[in-house]
Amino acid sequence: MSAPILELRNLSAGWGSAPAIREVSLTVERGEIVTIIGANGAGKSTTLMAISSILRPMSGQVLYEGADTASVAAEKLPAMGLCQVPEGRRIFPRLTVAENLDMGAYFRKDGDAVRHDMEHVFELFPRLRERRDQKGGTLSGGEQQMLAIGRALMGRPKLLLLDEPSLGLAPLIVEHIFAIIRRINEESDMTVLLVEQNANLALGLAHRGYVMETGRISMTDTAENLLQNPDIRRAYLGE
Template sequence: MLKLENLDVFYGAIHALRGVSVTVDEGEIVTLIGANGAGKSTLLRSASGMVRPKTGSVTFLGENITRTPIASIVSRGLVHCPEGRRIFANMTVKENLELGAYLRKDKAGIASDYEYALNLFPRLRERLTQSAGTLSGGEQQMLAIGRALMSKPKLLMMDEPSLGLAPVIVQDIFRIITTINQEQKVAVLLVEQNANKALAVAHRGYVLETGRITLQGPAAELRTNPEVKKAYLGE
């Protein structure tokens, strides 16, 4: 579905990604693990059009989207759920969810996806008229994921969905990632500091270090890799 080939990305003089290549196939959950500053968020931002690579290409569903406007990328089904949730704090929960569907015209589909999101996150149904900024951190993350689902993703890119959340909420978030993947047939590209949880739900993984892919393979193999265990799993 998604192919990033030989991406080089710069922020001024900083070489953030160095010849990075990553693929996500239909139905997969693929995780990127690495330390802070390794380039994980930059990779997602490059795929979604928020950052333009200096060299390399981004292909989605067989089409080169490296220079495609962001709105067109979203309408094709490549959707980015960003780090830090980025909800609209002064708008209601309902308004935030509706904004996720701003490019869509299929009213019946929008209504169906709206109900799906609220069934997935019952807490949001209880808070539809509440300002999103007054939600807890976990509820805001649920809203960010629900809003992303309203865009009708074929591939959902998620950046640090468990960051700063209580352990019980983290469990919920990872369960929901698996549910979305299985029920909605949505592929997932997951950036996550909690490498143990990420590798537990993923099919494949990549290890990113200082802008380069240093390891890749089936998630189960990475979980038992001595280097990964030492650096990222605390073992």
């Protein structure tokens, strides 16, 4: 059996001297969609920032494709196949849609393939094609989320990190975005680690899930089992 594409071993990280996450261990196998669910402030986004080398571990390890990423700068990870769609989207507001997508491929030298991949993004998100010459800052929130995902896809990631992709968006837009995430995973076998406050949505999409409470992993199971777990349903699904 091949090694997981991502493994966290007793990872603690945070700001200053106080860890926001403590001794977090999890694995993501190739081709999986794995989700981390939990309340606001549980440490989900901090975990993604530590995986992306934005935060350095206080202790423990982040292993990507079997290698410890502690010494790898955050800006080097996309070229290694690890791309993140951050919370709040963080597109370039003064650049056009097409220019934003080009930024996702900044490290690539295969111009023809980059153009092909941009066409694929436009096929996934037709609204972006309609607005390709429009400034990113003038797009709606849903369109900006599509653009942020499209920008990450331009790097041809092996592992895509998604941080709260449903945040602040209308239900129909969220449904469309989650359908695209499923399609990307099924068509290209791209691995996805999804952080999401909407547990129902996340567990409906994922293969497996981890529950995070106050900076620690409190439970892990298949997404189907977590959806049926009465404690999860009470705590996160409002039942």
